[in-house]
Amino acid sequence: MPDKKSLSERDICTKYITPALETSGWNKHTQLLEEVSFTDGKIYVRGKLTARGKQKRADYILYYKPNIPIAIIEAKDNKHSIRAGIQQALDYAKILDIPCVFSSNGDGFLFHDRTTADGNIETEIDIDSFPSPEQLWEKYKTYKGISTPAAEKIASQDYFFDGSSRKPRYYQQIAVNRTVEAIAKGQNRIILVMATGTGKTYTAFQIIHRLWKSGAKKRILFLADRNALIDQTRRGDFKHFKDKMTVVKNRQIDKSYEIYLALYQGLSGTDDDANVYKQFSPDFFDLIVIDECHRGSAKEDSSWREILSYFKNATHVGLTATPKETKETSNTEYFGEPVYTYSLKQGIDDGFLAPYRVIRIGLDVDTEGWRPQQGKTDKDGVEVQDRIYNRKDFDRSLVIEERTELVAQKLTEFLKGYDRFAKTIVFCMDIDHAERMRTALSKQNADLVAANYKYIMQITGDNDEGKRELDNFINPEEKYPVIATTSELMTTGVDAQTCKVIVLDTNISSMTKFKQIIGRGTRINEEYGKLYFTILDFRNATDLFADKDFDGDPIRVKPVSQDTDLGLIIDEEEQDTTPIIDEISGDEIDIEPPEIRNLVSEPDAGYKKREKIYVNGVDVSILISREMYFDQHGKPITISLKDHTKDVIKKNYASLNDFLTQWNSTDRKEAIIAELQDQGVMVEALYEAVNKEVDLFDLICHVAYDQPPLTRKERANNVKKRNYFTKYGDQAKQVLEALLDKYADEGIANIESMEVLRVNPFDGFGSAFEIVNGIFGGKSKYQEALKELEQELYQRA
Template structure:
């Protein structure tokens, strides 16, 4: 008999599925219904930021063993509930498989409350089953052939630490992918795997994962294991120590350089590998610890040499060979030697969380790219016969190219050009947007800091600062207390070479300027990763949902590399020729930034030739957005793309007009759909040079060729129409002011009728409740606004 559920609601189907689970001994607190695992992708809208659909499985099943030890349930399967006939009971299996796969689970189910379809990742088999398995049955199946013993369970199901708090003082709970990474690692450790690799994109909380992993390895044991946390940068060590401090407190110690006060009485140790490794004339401090002293070694940013046979890290790992080596990296497998060695040493990652997945989930920030090429970048530079540098240095007579700029020769006008481009960008966006400029070396970072400060849009002594290895103590103080602090405004811009390329958490970073040659895609990924963190804040200048990469070194080609995941949402390429620029730049009227000339002052002597006395112009600039499939749409192709999308969605022009004249929520959904297709209505207005026209009118014009008139002309016709004369003079005056706002600013002002009541132009006439009474009630007022919209699009 065919099961018919047409008359049942989705809620009733959910209840039936839940009952089927409970019948099979699934405890109610182990069935999580409609639990969000990710907030959804961030989209850059016209007036702010919006999120796409959140990731919310219908049911997540958890398993918890019945043992006399503290335990916490862990997810084991996904169940999708669908209101469909029996023949379509598998309708939710694909969605269930997607959720299960990203959560690292082995089972997915789809059910309509009557029939049940199962997918088993272990056997790669999909089949209809009579009933759900019990919790114990599913746990038994999940272990495959290598079963866990009863003694393993306290570690596998050890509760997570709940002492770390978020900024709002709520408990910081592991996200779904962090749980998946931790549990996958614990599982293979319990099964005696000695080398483990976790790959997680920058900004996804590797240090927090390391802390929770260490907690689950350490807490259940009566005889506490010893764990070494190994890093190659001091601020990575300090960051880890801060994260571990509250949970582990007195169990922690730092292995100090030169072996001062060797400590062996603690459980958790932190060290820079440079501080304990072998040196030319001294034996490494690590040898003061017996080879079996540590049970676990966590290697942060392990792609940087730990797996290299000749590397310093490798000697340390070889000495502590009996320990479990846990490598953590943000860099998926690539072609370069160091990266290949990492994967050869540690093996296949037990869990991978990519930049693309992080962006799709809404945990990482999308971004746009501006690729800038100056004329000298394209043509190269050659000295005139006998030409010497600014400070009298000899200049070899040869052709100098982009890779050599700011390494073996400094072209001051080019440095100033890059600085001017950034300052103009900040003026056009927000002069307080936190920005990192990656330079060729420390001297180049000094040059760039000097150039930016000469043009800075905000008068402040610390507007732009240099953070490099030469400034040890000041680096840590400046970085932690100021630049990385979301509530601190200064410094706004920081120039650096390598010091900030990895491991530094700067939640409000909104611009990354690349004026540094990137040797490989690993270096490029680490640099892009500086900007991927999202920062939610009620403070407008501290919130961050998007960032921009400004590329001066042709590194954007890495976006086309198949090994790069998480491509930019928007890209601009600027090309300027000598003479007249193709793109007009917006310049602050109070201080015009010159295209060429010399503005730099140099506080210290140069070791490479410095050249000045010529101008640098932009030679190339491109701008593209991505459609819903991730394909690039260049701005000169935007009209054709828009026409194709609109005609596909609306074969008839009247269908489009009908939607435009519908209720506001339908227009809002339509705009979101356009954004996902790479169509920004305000950008379309600019591209078609129709900023004075209605954005929806432009869509009809582009798709079907209809003639359009300016908004002001439309408003003039509406004011003279008989439609407004039926309102009282006071109400008519309100509607005319609203029409004037539309004429000046566009359709956005009409989307929220209630919000219009609080605009300054309206509030000075009367309070919202007084205005509404003139129309009758709030519904009558909203109907009046909807009537105006229909008149606009008549």
């Protein structure tokens, strides 16, 4: 019998922990999952390259049923104490919403019980006394407040899984469980806040399926306000409802179905005859799920709210990425506080959403304003009013043609240096601006437009040709269109998985709208190389990233009553007093509530449409173009990149000696790079700011500790001068010299990988196996030689 302390962590799991769990009644195949990675690993952007960070991985997650995780165990080898893993386990338990937390080294278990508030929160348990599934299920019910058999039946209903379909990610699992459990306990108004691209519709499907299968809800209505959302839902996640589901069309009602998908506009109208929803009795539906509930239904006086009021006895579940909280409109007033929030920052940190680069381009007329010279006339020969025009005026009340052309030129330059076939959305002020931007971009990209005119398309609500291309734009398999110019039509409900560039040339003051627009780029599609996206900002719209509420929970700002003494917090949306001119064409009704449509089609008699002023012959230039950087919390870095880096490094390594000790003791320097990136150090950006030929080691020593840096070539040459290689045979010496040259060209991380031995010039010595075993005498001796080489590189530090 081997000494227990000589066993690895994995051996401890196999020989002691897993058998203990099976003895206590845990089914190894259905209830006991080992080495569970529950995140994908954050994506780091390194120039044009990307790399994944570490996944979060639990040693054990225990499930009462496949959809209900009730316990987590962190294992350590026997050199550690029984308590050694508890803090890590507690961190994961909080993320995963798990109440029962264990740590073990194979001798027994430390049990941290999150369901109790008394002094017995942590107790030690013998290795043979682990709680049974039924015992921990009782703890879970206490934790969740599930107190009746009826509530337990609903809460324990299985997910939909047919053996081939996907399983919920951890945050979707939490969102579904919390919603179902809240309904099981009698809560009838619920809101889920989940960032764009995190699978709200799939989450809704699982919620509906579990409530429907358990018999808790028998007739369900899924409400949306855009045709595209209904079509995506019907063909996608909801397809498993098959013949139990129908889409309400042409105001025809068949009451024999159980699952109904409908547009608000298809159920309501301006008179009672058009209010189709009244063909149902008020108690017909017992569950209504409202997609994108921050839009029309959020307003109390909205005719769309009348539908919810009519079915007031049903349970209402709202889904949104951006809950609306203003002085006039409040989602939380109607639905209550969110039962779960999964933010953009969480999604990026977990690696489920794409990170973003931000490039700010400042134009002189935007920054300094433009004042027409005396006698300046517009294109119609009318003298332009003498005043200072600024960013808020451009393309809204005054158009400078040269400004539009410069934006198109700058975007084209970026794409030529990046990828001319990267799917790109250009957000403009209005339809007129989108039309002109399409023309300006076509001139800049005449070669590609000549090859296929659909390279650039205007996709707005009034343009039938453009709208027909929307599906092609969002389809990863379709090459065209590549660039879409738009204003409002593509801000929401567009699942553009391969959108790699978002251009902001519109004034955005609404946090809700900003989040929706940014959400167009957050989806990941690894098959098509979409792992991050770039924002080109011409209007300083990305200032909203710095808002303290950008990635936080919604803050209630609507007063509780007219006579409240609490006062008002400033509305997050700047109020625009100009009439709303929306993108609605003909009888296609898929954008805004009826009241807005009426405002567009039948303006007040006293309203006169504001005419734009068009001018040319204005000298417009770029004042500054720079990339913004964000810390590990997703907030813009306002101090210099070097100062930010210095602060981060010194939090990890207080002195140069601390850093040198860690550097020399770490087998793979790539691990230090990854750790620093997790802390918010932009390694690639630092290379560009200092000198690309500088080694990471020198970069850190120089920036954080003011040490004079050596280039990689200088370090490599210093090693060669010391005749370090004389102790090796000729072939080994040649391999090490080649590794030095590789280091001088590409850096330390590249020579640490065994893959380097498969490329030129190493393939000239034979295969990687032949080099390691034939020339160096085995893997351990090769790794020892590599470590000595690294010590030589840095010994004079």
